[in-house]
Amino acid sequence: xxxxxxxxxxxxxxxxxxxxxxxxxxxxxxxxxxxxxxxxxxxxxxxxxxxxxxxxxxxxxxxxxxxxxxxxxxxxxxxxxxxxxxxxxxxxxxxxxxxxxxxxxxxxxxxxxxxxxxxxxxxxxxxxxxxxxxxxxxxxxxxxxxxxxxxxxxxxxxxxxxxxxxxxxxxxxxxxxxxxxxxxxxxxxxxxxxxxxxxxxxxxxxxxxxxxxxxxxxxxxxxxxxxxxxxxxxxxxxxxxxxxxxxxxxxxxxx
Amino acid sequence: xxxxxxxxxxxxxxxxxxxxxxxxxxxxxxxxxxxxxxxxxxxxxxxxxxxxxxxxxxxxxxxxxxxxxxxxxxxxxxxxxxxxxxxxxxxxxxxxxxxxxxxxxxxxxxxxxxxxxxxxxxxxxxxxxxxxxxxxxxxxxxxxxxxxxxxxxxxxxxxxxxxxxxxxxxxxxxxxxxxxxxxxxxxxxxxxxxxxxxxxxxxxxxxxxxxxxxxxxxxxxxxxxxxxxxxxxxxxxxxxxxxxxxxxxxxxxxxxxxxxxxxxxxxxxxxxxxxxxxxxxxxxxxxxxxxxxxxxxxxxxxxxxxxxxxxxxxxxxxxxxxxxxxxxxxxxxxxxxxxxxxxxxxxxxxxxxxxxxxxxxxxxxxxxxxxxxxxxxxxxxxxxxxxxxxxxxxxxxxxxxxxxxxxxxxxxxxxxxxxxxxxxxxxxxxxxxxxxxxxxxxxxxxxxxxxxxxxxxxxxxxxxxxxxxxxxxxxxxxxxxxxxxxxxxxxxxxxxxxxxxxxxxxxxxxxxxxx
Numbered sequence: 001x002x003x004x005x006x007x008x009x010x011x012x013x014x015x016x017x018x019x020x021x022x023x024x025x026x027x028x029x030x031x032x033x034x035x036x037x038x039x040x041x042x043x044x045x046x047x048x049x050x051x052x053x054x055x056x057x058x059x060x061x062x063x064x065x066x067x068x069x070x071x072x073x074x075x076x077x078x079x080x081x082x083x084x085x086x087x088x089x090x091x092x093x094x095x096x097x098x099x100x101x102x103x104x105x106x107x108x109x110x111x112x113x114x115x116x117x118x119x120x121x122x123x124x125x126x127x128x129x130x131x132x133x134x135x136x137x138x139x140x141x142x143x144x145x146x147x148x149x150x151x152x153x154x155x156x157x158x159x160x161x162x163x164x165x166x167x168x169x170x171x172x173x174x175x176x177x178x179x180x181x182x183x184x185x186x187x188x189x190x191x192x193x194x195x196x197x198x199x200x201x202x203x204x205x206x207x208x209x210x211x212x213x214x215x216x217x218x219x220x221x222x223x224x225x226x227x228x229x230x231x232x233x234x235x236x237x238x239x240x241x242x243x244x245x246x247x248x249x250x251x252x253x254x255x
Numbered sequence: 256x257x258x259x260x261x262x263x264x265x266x267x268x269x270x271x272x273x274x275x276x277x278x279x280x281x282x283x284x285x286x287x288x289x290x291x292x293x294x295x296x297x298x299x300x301x302x303x304x305x306x307x308x309x310x311x312x313x314x315x316x317x318x319x320x321x322x323x324x325x326x327x328x329x330x331x332x333x334x335x336x337x338x339x340x341x342x343x344x345x346x347x348x349x350x351x352x353x354x355x356x357x358x359x360x361x362x363x364x365x366x367x368x369x370x371x372x373x374x375x376x377x378x379x380x381x382x383x384x385x386x387x388x389x390x391x392x393x394x395x396x397x398x399x400x401x402x403x404x405x406x407x408x409x410x411x412x413x414x415x416x417x418x419x420x421x422x423x424x425x426x427x428x429x430x431x432x433x434x435x436x437x438x439x440x441x442x443x444x445x446x447x448x449x450x451x452x453x454x455x456x457x458x459x460x461x462x463x464x465x466x467x468x469x470x471x472x473x474x475x476x477x478x479x480x481x482x483x484x485x486x487x488x489x490x491x492x493x494x495x496x497x498x499x500x501x502x503x504x505x506x507x508x509x510x511x512x513x514x515x516x517x518x519x520x521x522x523x524x525x526x527x528x529x530x531x532x533x534x535x536x537x538x539x540x541x542x543x544x545x546x547x548x549x550x551x552x553x554x555x556x557x558x559x560x561x562x563x564x565x566x567x568x569x570x571x572x573x574x575x576x577x578x579x580x581x582x583x584x585x586x587x588x589x590x591x592x593x594x595x596x597x598x599x600x601x602x603x604x605x606x607x608x609x610x611x612x613x614x615x616x617x618x619x620x621x622x623x624x625x626x627x628x629x630x631x632x633x634x635x636x637x638x639x640x641x642x643x644x645x646x647x648x649x650x651x652x653x654x655x656x657x658x659x660x661x662x663x664x665x666x667x668x669x670x671x672x673x674x675x676x677x678x679x680x681x682x683x684x685x686x687x688x689x690x691x692x693x694x695x696x697x698x699x700x701x702x703x704x705x706x707x708x709x710x711x712x713x714x715x716x717x718x719x720x721x722x723x724x725x726x727x728x729x730x731x732x733x734x735x736x737x738x739x740x741x742x743x744x745x746x747x748x749x750x751x752x753x754x755x756x757x758x759x760x761x762x763x764x765x766x767x768x769x770x
Contacts, residue, residue, distance in 0.1 A: 113438075
């Protein structure tokens, strides 16, 4: 495939112009300012210029830097993994569930552990949904149970067992020192330990979640921002159909 | 003064409804106490510390009183009775019970014991009153800062790091420092002890952490030339105990909502209503400004559609606060700038709501909360949303202004996020300082009509709540679209009926005009 080299654009193709801002844990003086410039240069910026520097008190200083990025990437060589599904609308999902499952699909969702931000899980699950896209609660062929914020992974697993969940949906919105990765890993480990991992479709969503990251953490799919209920629902039913077919296959061989 | 023309009789009627709603709940809860109220009473009397397993002595004592079937008489007379008998201190009584060397029983001479309770409690109240006077003296010496006060959050998990960040924030211009609690502390049925360095998403509220931050902020106040107010969370299962600790350590503000725990933490309704009454009484006496949590409704319900539930809840919170002796200036009634930024004229509706709340509660220390729900990874737009929020706050003269962070939707604030947020607010407050006195709302204009419509709906909602009672209304999910039933939720096992001779010395000493 033809190479397609890419770098940031300011006002001329390939000028590489970028801005960044950061704090240094020293008071502002000429030395600190030069340190900020050198750091930017080491980050790959040519002609790095500190356009603003300010003392913040308590031995901290703040910098805004512009520069020209030296690096470039080949767009043609980049592969991004996405959850594999055909996107259906709400009625389409409902129809497919009733046709293939012959019962309601059970989805248990929560913001787990330290996360108190229910914006994401509510947008996907609650009746009202988000931006005119109705949530999973409004799907006739789904039983959507939103456990809300700060749910212990253990409690989520217990509830999933009680409800015979087909799908577990977790949301991680705000993170501190990447605690969301620990939270997500813990949940996946717990499901594994309970022998449930194969039985449930495990999905994670959040602004800093990519499908690739989700797969790495042992999830079936990851959804970032600009995801609506129908994305999650479409993936879930397609994944369910795929798995069921696979299990049936195994069953026949066993016979 | 810029004012909306609103129907004052309608406001009065809504407030009357709220008064009867709160009064009915109070009457229903009056025959009960809770384990946390009794533990708070013990803390106020001077019980502190933990046993060899790290269990707080107030918990050990109250568990002992429960086991001996004595708690319904009130912890104070039983423990003070033992103190008289042993000729010791309350702390020594607590230690002896924890060590298993003392078994408590009903005191023999009730009038004598009650008099001793009053005397001990009186001494402790004098200490709290002295803290209150000390605060007032320092504020008077520096002069009170101009409102809106800048309210900044620190949340590192480590109290020593919090101290550093709080000092930096104060130097940058913060007037109020709130130390966010560790995730889940609201559901602990005890208060952790000592200085703590590990927390998740926040730092444990402990008496020692309170003391460390207070000392640091007092020192910073001398340097920056203004009093820095300290805030913590008087909520969750230990609401009354946190109030006691805050009163002793001279905190200045407490998040202390009458219904938040029920709705958002699934804490039992009865437990919460009993605990909030006692905790607010302590806050009132200590001169602490409470902050209510109506802003949270708009994180689950739509800010436009649910605007009237915010005002209705504020009116109810106000009346509960009155019952506990809080003055209007001590009522930091909460609301928020949460309308979808994509909505045409959304800013007008924000102004309408903020001005409506300002006029309904003219003397309250209103707490205005920044956008959270519609903040995104686009920090540039976020900074602008925060600027518009700052404009509303200045224009409608809010009092307690929680700084909006452009990285709200990304992570807990980095140091530069806070720095830029302070600059944003100071810029807007300074450049718009007198705007509120220079412009008037158009008579019958869109803003006025919107405010009047919210007021109408509030009146209807309160009338409906009054008819069915607040617990039933909460059961129907009136607030935040979340429903809770009276016998559900955590902490119901800590609610117990008072015996006929139940005694607690503090209400008489702390409530204006006695119990």
